[in-house]
Amino acid sequence: MKHLTLIDKAFLLKRTPLFGMLDFDLLLVISDKIGTLPLDAEDTIFAIQEPGTRMYFIAKGEVEVFDEQKRLITTLQTPDFFGDESLFSDKPRGYSARCKTDTLLLTLSKTNLLTIISECPQVAVGLLQSYTSFHKFRSRKEVAE
């Protein structure tokens, strides 16, 4: 997979519901802190009960989300994001995520996400909008510590 430039990352972020409303200059600054993670189909992104330190944006491909009984809850695709809940709750992952196809993920660490939220409140609003849009897997109970 070809190396993503800063502009590529900024553009991918612009397509996400969380960063869509940000201007080019802010997107560029945030892109600098975004990691890219190319994965093959069937690769596990994270498992239930793992501690979470980063969230993921799907830049390409599809990701399946499973519950603790390994039942498929939902399939996510571009420009969905996931893995953010544990960053706020400080609890282990409440669901597992696996690539359905070859996938390119953008990753953002907890520290950076919190910094971005404090600087750009629009991102917090984006998160709230996403939580209210009722994704089945988001409404799941957090797995107890």
Add this chain to the structure above:
Amino acid sequence: MSGFFRKLFNMYPGEGKNASSFALLGFMWAFAVSLGWKNADALFLLNVGAESLPIAYACIASIMIGIASFMMYAYNQFPVHRIFMTALIVAACFYSFAYTCIHYNLGIENKWLWYLLRIFGWVFFTVLNTSFWTFIDQFYHIRDSNRLFCLFSSSIFIGIALTGAVMRSGLFEFSEICLAIIALFMATLFWISRIVKRVQPVHGEHEIDSAPQPSDQTIRQALKTVLTSKFALCLMCFNFLTFVSVILTEYNYMFAFQDHFGGGFEQPISNEEDAPLMLFLGQCIIFVSLFNVVFGMFFYSRFIRRFGIGGMIIITPLLLIFAYSGWPMSSTMFFPLVLFFVSEGTFFIIDDSNFNLLLNGVPTKLKYKIRIFIESFFEPVGTLTSAFLLSFSMLDSRLLGFLVALLLVAVGTALRKLYPKAILTNLAENTIHFEKTPKEWLPALSKKERKASESRLLAILKMGDFSAQEFAIEGLLDFEDPSILDRMLAVLEQCPAATKKLFIAKLGRSIFSNEARIIERLLAWEQEESNTELLGPLYFYLAKQGLLSPQKALLALRSSDLNMRGAALIALKKSPAFSSSQVAAELQALAAEHLQELLGSENEEAISVGINVLAADANPEDVNSLIPYLNSESSMIARQAAHLIAEIATPQSSRHARILLRYIESQSDNAFRLELLKAIGKMLDTSLVSDLILLSLHLRPNERRMIEKIIIQLGLRTVPELISLTKDSGLHDKCRVLAGKILGRLALPQLRANLYPLIGAEIDRALFYFYYHHTIQKRYPQYDLHVLQDALLSGYHSVIDFIIQLLSLSGEIEDPELLSRSMRSHNPKIRSQVIETLEKTCEPQLFRLLQPLVDDWPVAEKLRYYSQEPIDLQALLDVLRHSASLTDQIASAAISSSIKTPNWQHTLKQQMKGNEEIFNHFAYEILESKP
């Protein structure tokens, strides 16, 4: 007893078990590997001779280069403990082979066995040493390393000392030693698997999820990261020279020993354990290893605390200079023994330990790679370089050693200077530079990346939807690169009117607003276009540039399109350029009449156009007439008015400054506030410093940065007020930090001069909060005081934040918030970097005051630092009631009401007088709920 040992070894409660496990691990592998290596050294001298050492060095170097490449690959692919265990298994197999050879007398006659033992003894030591430290590094952060790594180094030296004792005893045949080595390797394997199962590693932020770390670092980028890190380059250079020096030193003392014990060669091989050289070497190893053990266990960490890593770096180079410069003047064994002491002692116990600490300064993503690169690759290259130099018989090996020692001093001094900044740079990897403009990103891109980025933006502009086109236009204009304008205009030519309109809207604020090529293209669009959706903004833009004639303007004035009318008004106002003075006056009067009509309209769009018309004049007198629009219900109009005020404000407009401050306070729109702050900045009014600082409490980070910029612009006249604001404990800490930050930028010496008493008082405050957070509930178990405890903890963190930020400012750390933010991280690795940075940048006496609070000491230890006489709950609540912090006041009120302190209602009512609205709301709730 256990407390005594903890103190002796600098351990905290609960650390002993794990630390002993790692120490035992260090002892086992080191004892095994040094038994093989040190015996091989002596056997090589006895059976082959020192003159053949360069051949052995060259072989070691060649093999290690291959192993280093493999290790670099392996660390990317496999867990560290697997690599460590594999290395142990291979080593055990090798000594099984050696045992077989000795048993069947293979390779003894033609000496290849001695070469093999000498070469692989070294190779295994290097590989296992790297594996051990990389393995351990997963379980400890930098502050732990400062305290505990010397203990682990010492455990290695106990292993080596025991080797010396075994050699000195002469009790064992080498074949028996081989069997012991194999058994020790097996025990080490078992111990590693036990540790892996029982001890949790300390992860970095990116090291947890099942998925691998983001793979942004290509080899080229990794190389670029290394090359741009002066510290990493310097560290690599220092280690390379160290390795060259190790070989030269070993060669020099070995030759001296061989000369001294010339008879050693005549000893029959079967009696090698009795050879004087063997016994002497064994004795030296014991003494030096014992020194290493004692120094490592009891002195290294204390020396590090006292002199810092910078002081420790140059000890070995200075000892080398001493030995090499003294040797020509003496024929005794003293100076060769000093070299032996350096080679077997300080290189290991000081320089190896230093290296483990210095590694924390290299870019975090490359830490392990650089460790392997240095330990596995530089060592062989250093060895090869030494072998090469030593093979020239005309070069004096002692002079070479002396010159390399001089170079070591020079590089070590540079390393010492670079270390504090390198630690901070690693920490700053988490910083997001919101202040960075797109233009500033350009230099960071390679030519190829820049071209690829521009082509990508042009492709998005060509193919994307409206939102994508907006992104592309912003990007292409923000990069401020004139070379892409023609291509951009060519693509825009094919775009729909809405995209062109968007382009015109963005163009006004870009540096290309007056660019001839663009104006030419806009004039062409004006000729070709009949759609008023585009013609309106187009006319407006051209009118602002003075390119719309009064004739066209008069026609446009009758248009139903508001933008066209606005454009006409601008053109009429600029009419003197086209008409006679009488006609111009008439046209301007007409324009003024229409403008009033627009501004007085109730139609939002009409007002917006009217403000834009005013903006074209940029007349400072208009500030007064724009202020009412700041109150508009339409955020668009309010922003536009704020923007225009920011554009036209001058120092003469300063009478409006306080009104603008009130608008900033009352509105939450970020863009609106920034524009008004920009306007205040242009008014250059020094009497606003205090108001601005107080206002900052409720502002966002970018708004606070703007205030900082404004006050810095006001210059040194603001310093006295900034000092008094920084010292004012009645102010919120956030305001004090901002005042201190600006003070640090404007007059660092003044900040530093006031720092010691300031920090001292704040440390007392922090200890107060900490002490009562941990003790108050225990003293009053009959009450539920968790609200109070939370408030005390929050107060403690707030004071620590304040102290850290002030210290960062005095240490000239660019982003003081970075340290306080990182200090709140859950990740101990990040917190330890903050403490290390503070230690390296602030005054030692200040750091010593702060250390009990910030270091990961046990609570009981920290509590001992609170020296005041404890007060009771009532007195504590009184203190909090008078605190500047709203949290303290609310907690005090809440607890007073819940435990019903005497007269709590009356006190609360008193407290409400002149207090903040939030507090009063809260107080009302309490009063109403408790009859």
